[in-house]
Amino acid sequence: MPPTVGVVAIQGDFSKHVEAIRSCSPDTKLFEIRTPEDLDQVTHLIIPGGESTTVGLLMQRYGLGEAIIKRVQQRSLAVWGTCMGMILLAKSVENHDQYRLGLLDITVRRNAFGTQVHSFEDETDIDGLDSPVMGVYIRAPIVTEWGPMVKILGKYQGQVVAARQENVLGTSFHPELTDDTRMHLWFLSFPVPES
Amino acid sequence: MSSTIEPPRLGHKTWREKVGLAEMLKGGVIMDVVTPEQARIAEDAGAVAVMALERVPADIRRDGGVARMSDPEMILEIKSVVTIPVMAKCRIGHFAEAQILEAIEVDFIDESEVLTPADEENHVDKHVFTVPFVCGARNLGEALRRCGEGAAMIRTKGEAGTGDVVEAVRHMRTIMSQIRSVQNAREDELYVLAKEHQAPLDMIRTVHETGKLPVPNFSAGGIATPADAALMMQLGAETVFVGSGIFKSGDPARRAKAIVESVLFHKDPKRLAEISRNLGEPMVGINCSSLKPDEQMAGRGW
DSSP states (O other), X not given: OOOEEEEEOSSSSHHHHHHHHHHHOTTSEEEEEOSHHHHXXXXXEEEOSSOHHHHHHHHHHTTHHHHHHHXXXXXXXXXXXXXXXXXXXXXXXXXXXXXXXXXXXXXXXXXXXXXXXXXXXXXXXXXXXXXXXXXXXXXXXXXXXXXXXXXXXXXXXXEEEEEEETXXXXXXXXXXXXXXXXXHHHHHTSOOTTO | XXXXXXXXXXXXXXXXXXXXXXXXXXXXXXXXXXXXHHHHHHHHHTOSEEEEOSSOHHHHHHHOSOOOOOOHXXXXXXXXXXXXXXXXXXXXXXXXXXXXXXXXXXXXXXXXXXXXXXXXXXXXXXXXXXXXXXXXXXXXXXXXXXXXXXXXXXXXXXXXXXXXXXXXXXXXXXXXXXXXXXXXXXXXXXXXXHHHHTOOHHHHHHHHHHSSXXXXXXXXXXXXXXXXXXXXXXXXXXXXXXXXXXXXSSOHHXXXXXXXXXXXXXXXXXXXXHHTTTOOOOOOOOOGGGSOGGGOSTTOOO
């Protein structure tokens, strides 16, 4: 069955992910996701960049968070979080008590490179891609600890910036802000057995 | 392990990195705060960023006198209590204030008409800064001139500190209808459109090709209720700034939460009705049509 993609559209750069999917896979069915009911129709979910406290709060208040957790546990949903999305997927966040989904067995450090004046972009090697992607890091988090089930897929200057656990993927950077859609196409190929 | 990691090429920022942060703030609410306590209330309510300033526009209006950049000490205090981005305002054209705000690493600088302008001809050359800038605009030409100077985000000016949304509506409708007319023009008409809008030709071309401003388009100046926020979002705003509207109301925490939810559900009247119930007193406000010309802030900026 072809993937059906949802992009969490509570807040953040969700429109950039929508544009990326439309350009690399024009026939893919695509939905904006705000409520638990919206989630029913998708097999692949992207949680975009944005503010994790804002989106976490609203995911919790309107039940979307719980619905995502349930679907991943049933193995009927693949999820990719970029930047904020990775923070929300993490099991724990350093020095900050905030809502998270806990679907990726990692600890993240928010704003690990510093404030906005320290945002940057640079080539980043990702396992499975034949050449580096341009990593755009905006007030970006890094992965500081990970469990045995987690596969580290990319490092930048020795810091972990991409990690995967089964069908859950997190990246510190924003492929949706570039024209390179290889990460999007790769995510669409994640198998979802129970869908 | 040290708490921060040295990134490469410090001091060099691409357009993509600056506009990228503006993209991350879409679909949210940016709130004016004057104390660390207010900043915490804003973050807990779901604000995507806070604007740290000494006085909200309503008080600047009431007090009169010269309004300047806030004390860096109070901005740093606010930065220390929240994890969301912190913005601060410099006066129009006051690049030294902007340099100071960059030195204390605010995440965004608002070159704002709410403060007393420092230069009546030139705005800050925003390209030379590492930190991104947001600027106000009343029409397409003004928006594109600011983008030409390097602004990474545009906000409609509205009329700050009034709680009256009429000017924000006027400015958003003006910008959106001018965008449509540029988009529908013939290629060979773009030169004269650049002249008419007093805007850089390459920016006019971008608008013609994309039907959008080259940077995210937010709204500010007079938003006081969830319905005001929903109105601006439906008119084309991608995020709203709420200045005096929250902390000049009867129950700021509750109103702040409600405005955040109203942006998310701006197209859903049933939910908006639910969200708008029992919010307590809104800010009293000033009717914009009662303002004398020299009391209007939106006219500042060139």
